[in-house]
Amino acid sequence: MYVCSCFGITEQQVRDHAESGACTPRQIASACKAGTDCGGCVRRIQALLGRGACPRRELIDQGAPEPLGAEVPELPAAGARGTYGTTPGAVPDTTPGALPEAA
Structure with missing residues (x-):
């Protein structure tokens, strides 16, 4: 049965990608x-992924390290300077000719 009619992806193809380590809809989309x-x-992909065992998820639960390239980038600490040198939530100066603050 087709899951994605836009790209002709079947339930079996989603299961195959899941068995290869794609454990989230985003990883299925990448594959x-x-x-x-x-x-x-x-939502159908989420349902399919929720039914079966994810080999990578099982390894993570057992304490195995994530494969290279799977690291999640570290987020800045609360209060760290954000985009354009402003504090998060602050509105940057949009005055014509205004330059962003130096970090």
């Missing part, structure tokens, strides 16, 4: 584009 066009299949 085969399913869910990246109209988005109508994302």
Whole structure:
């Protein structure tokens, strides 16, 4: 049965990608584009992923390290200077000719 009619992706293809380590809808999308066009299949993909065991998730639960490239970038600490040298939530100066503050 088709899960993603935009790209012709079947339930079996989603399961195959999940067995290869794609454990989230975003990872499935990276593997085969399913869910990246109209988005109508994302909930179906979530349901399929929720039913089976994810080999990578099982390894993580057992304490195995994530594969290279899977690291999540560290977020700035609270109160750290954000975009354009402003504090998070502050409105940057949009006056014509205004330059962002130096960090």
